[in-house]
Amino acid sequence: MPQRDFELVKSDDPVAVPKRVALVSRDVSLKVDVEPEEMVMSVPHLVLREAIAFELLVAFLAFYSLLVDAPLEQMANPLKTPNPAKAPWYFLGLQELLHYFPPIVAGVLVPALVVIALIVIPYFDVNVRRPRLWERRDRRALLTFGSVVLGSLVILAIFGVWPVVITSFLLSLVMIACLLYPSETGWWGRVCKLSLPSWIMIWFVACTVVLTLIGVYFRGPGWSWVWPWQ
């Protein structure tokens, strides 16, 4: 008997045992429901598409660069602080958080947690099948989820982070609507089919976009609220 350096676990729980071995005895034919897939030559089918995409991109960039000039302000002057001083736009979401939280939260904790959360995604969510949000409609899951959301909303509200509170609240309404008015078809059916990980990602993207837009367009002197047309 050859030495084994692995252990076989018998289980039908895909969460506990994501990688599985199927044993097929000789008198049973293996049935696979994947058809052999149609292949095409990369030249020209793929390479031509790439070339076209590249050309379109360069054409777009050239037009845009002819029409819109990159900004250039006065020479850097350490003695003249502009009000407000804004970070590059992709960091304005974080700068907006700086308005509500101490720097260690907005400048260190949040970005670090975001990067860590992104990195661990594939090590937590390994299943091919994605259960929809309300598929396991047991009360415990519902209660846990509901209280986590509510708890976070309360904490965020205490800190006065209302852009995140409002965004989260609106998204929760959509999720509850999925529970009350489930559907299988149409665009609403697709929304109802979203899994919990997808909802978390949507929530993250929505908050990022809202915070960034506020930072870019709605913040004036002293980080006070201004309307873009003011």
Next chain:
Amino acid sequence: MNDLSTNWNATPQAGVGRRLLTRLTGSGVWRSVFRHGWIRTNRDRALTIYSNVFLHIHPVKVRKSALPFRVTFCLGGLSLALFIVLTVTGILLMLYYHPSAPRAYEDMKDLEFVVSSGVFLRNLHRWSAHLMVITVFLHMLRVFFAGAYRPPREFNWVVGVMLLVLTLLLSFTGYLLPWDQLAYWAITVGTNMAGAVPWVGDEIRFLLLGGNTIGENTLIRFYVLHCVVLPLGIVVLMAVHFWRVRKDGGLARPL
């Protein structure tokens, strides 16, 4: 593939263009470069891929189902394309740029008023940089919602996250280089956040800035990071990323 393999050999009736093309692609010099003639057969199509160092990043054949636009929205490819545009325009900008104050700012003014197409060059570089941040982020979302980060692609997702971080850092370090008010104060805000790291925050900030406030030391540090260190890093990671896409079995199948 009959339509494409109609007789390309130079028959007496063939036009001048075709005769020239046949002569050219049959010549010893052409063959020394391309190793195959004009693309007529599937063998030539395969040779085009694997006798070319740039194209052999692709397999000879791909799944037809992976081709439509809606599978990838071209986002990974566009990120790479933008990086190439940024490299070319960046090198051209380096010809006119001195990383010292106030020369850096004067060079911006020269680009505007002295160098032919200088503004256009600067615009191309700047807008491509902004667009790249967007396409890389959207590419990440595409991969997420396709579930394409699942085994065996976990590690390539992690490489991707590193690419996202490097893209942001490249954009951020480039932001200081024009040495105008916008640049100076945006980097001040950004690096102040790094100063909030517990215990070693001030040290990190000092290391980044080469001093306690932004000055010429910062400019040269950001310049070296922006033009050498970070591009090298991102190129290495991109090589790993693309290689892994193939080793992990090409694009993930739809769920």
